[in-house]
Amino acid sequence: MDGIISGEGKGKVVLRVTSVEPHTAELTSEQLRVLARVARKYGSRVVHTTPRQAIEVPDVPRELVEEAVRELERAGLRAGASGRLTRNVFACSRWCLYNAVPVAELAEELNRRYGGAEMPAKLTISLSGCNFSCSRSRTSDIGVIARTKIRVDREKCIKCGLCVNEPLGCQVDALRVSKEEPVVWNRERCVGCGFCSNVCPVSSITADERGFDIYVGGGGGFFPREARLLKEFVSQEEVLEEVARVVERYRELAEPGERLFSVVERVGLEEFE
Amino acid sequence: MAEAEEGFRFELPKVGIIKGVKAQDIEVVGEKVVNVRVRAKPYSNMYTAEQLERVAEVAEKYGSGKVHLSPRHNLEIPEVGSSRLTRALQELFAAGLQAGGSGTSVRNIFTCAEYCPNRVKSVRELGAILSELFGDTPLPNKFTISLSACPAGCARPWNVDVGIIGVAELEVAPERCREGCTACVEACPVDAISLEGGLRIDEERCVGCARCAWACEQEAIKTGKRGFRVVIGGKEGNTVAFARELLGMADDYQVIETVDGVIRRYRKLARKRDGKKYERLAEVIQRMGGVEAFMQAEGS
Incomplete structure (x- = not known):
């Protein structure tokens, strides 16, 4: 059982x-x-x-x-969630301020579709609401990471500092604000986690677009390896389609007992797609 | 440190109270809400039935009746109104639950299940001791310690700052091997055993999980010494780093000493990135050119 x-x-x-x-x-x-x-x-x-x-x-x-x-x-x-079955689809907290898109509902949908479904070997699916990936999306069989493209309107900035104040403020130092100078955004450093747009009280920073990156073939435990980026910045509907396609390909290509990372490594990411 | 004005004598915790997003299905009008991240204290990787009931009660009385499970044994009670926070924390405290495990400090220590039949070396006691010694210690950035009782690594030891893995040495007596039996090969998760020309274990591939020894009825493979493998400098966040081995086979004392040394060095050697934030251990090790260089650095 x-x-x-x-x-x-x-x-x-x-x-x-x-x-x-x-x-x-x-x-x-x-x-x-x-x-x-x-x-x-x-x-x-x-x-x-x-x-x-x-x-x-x-x-x-x-x-x-x-x-x-x-x-x-x-x-x-x-x-449930043991043996050659899809493990519980993991989603980070919908209450976290670091949320490009809260992923709890997407996890519910994926759990409805794949929770406990039989697979060639165990399959982990992990969803992260932001790029900091508390859910370990980059070391799971299938990982989904939500991202934003933010827009900064310096005119609106009231220099409150919420977007940079310790301990929660921007984790990658992509923003600078001081009492004298309104917010400066470093596009190169920004990882699109959405935090600043979630806390900005005056919409000086807004999340213009939101999307999901999809990763495949990560692993921990016996087989630690980093997942590979499969799709970049796709919509929520596309995530469901892509996961369906990955699962289908996995079932087609895997030997009994073979984990997804092994299939991806054996046939190559391009061929897998 | 702020002391509570109501209830019993109570110091408000410095970590574990996390600013949160207010969801729509809660009626805390005109008040800030926070997420309360709790874990059992004294350390345990289990919650008692009474503790679950207390969390349920607090979530209903002060939050929105929901509880989020973190990957590090924490139970998070979201949407607790800040005016009733102290009372909520006190009620949790009375059941052996304390807020903690957030911010730039040693996060809640993860240990895998004590009852798992795959465990090579039990980790719960060691986890409790590490928690006692280092839990919540403020550091330049967040710091995670996870212990896995076997190399299957359900605790994800490769992607944390310090990973501790229960491992066994194997003693092989090829002459006892019974021809035609392939039990060990089937049990090995990493394809480290070959039987052609006699039983042989590839030491490069072997991870010391001992599953071959448990499968062998001939005692051709037996477990020898058991201990802990210590790996450091892993992380998973916006970038991934896999931990590197520091010790291949250590006892509990050596593990504690080593973790202490790593934490001291990290505190001393971590630099600010070019903004406000400090490096994670993985970045320090990378900058210094590897685990060995990190451990040999002066000034710790």
Whole structure:
């Protein structure tokens, strides 16, 4: 059964749980309560959090798994994301100020389409709302990174400094503001994370266009490697189309058990496309 | 340091309170909202049922009833109204949950699951000790430490400032190998074993995960010494750097000593980029020409 992984102790397993409804990148307070109840009732009163937004409930007796899973499912949770299946699609926080485009909803859509889908080997999809990639989009099988093209209107700047103040201000020193001089933007350095446009109170800095970069073939763990850029600055609809195409090609080209990075390296990025 | 005016004696944390975007489905009118990033303290990579319930309660009472899961064991409670922040933090504190793990400091230490059958060397205790010693230490830029109990690296040790990986040495007795059995070859995730002309492990490829030894019923491969591999200078952000090996096989004491040394050196050697921000460890190491040069540098 998917999402049931072996743990310690005879006859005991670990449930790997992710959220399906209402959201996939966050849990509701009610879901937390259900997880607490399930851990108390069927496990050993504790849960572990994974780097891919799953919560694991260890020490569940095998014979109680079905009952526990039913209880989870009633709360929009499911056991899943193990084996040769698409892992939970990871999305960073929709509340972060570093957001070119919040990606939680896109993750929900991708989870609906691919969450738990059978693949030649495990497949990780990670979405980042900005170029700083807390979701590790550049070391996942498929990574999506949102970017903005910003526009700066110096006339409107009130020299408040919100876009540069520590600790949150521009991380790449692409902006300069002082009490004497309105904002100066260094286009070369800007990575399009959208932070400044999100905090600017007077629309002196605005995000003119927003788009997504798509990366493929990254990896961590046994096989650390950096993903390659597949598409640059495409729309949200195009992300869905491109991911569908990558998944299709992966299924066509992969040997059983072969990870996406290996396919891309074996056939080359151009041929893969 | 600001002390709370209500509730019990309580020092407001310096990190873990993050300015956030106000989503539309919350009614905190005319008030600033923040995201509260919490983790268990004393260190744990597990949350108890009671802690989950407390987070649920605080998210409902002071936030929007939602909780975001970070990749570093943090639970983030978004949209907490700032006028009720102290009370929210105190209620979390009472359940063994503290805000932290943001800004230019040592972030929450990630350790993989203790119950995983693939673990070569347990990392939770070591993670707790590193957290005790270095957790939240202010540094020139953010600093991440992750521990993986085996080379499968679910903790992503290659893309953090300090990665610690549980590894085993393998003892090979080719004469015990049973002809026709390929269990070790099938178990090896990195194709390091060949059986043609006798059992052989390619040491260049072997990552020390010990899965071959567990698969071998003949004891032709056995695990020898177990310890930790320490890699430093990885990151993932707007650029990616993969960590480089500093120690191939270390015990817990050596790991702690080494992490301490790396942090001291980093604090001393990090320079400002040409603007306001300081370099990450990866940049310092790159500028100095590698891990060895970094570790030999004067003045730490």
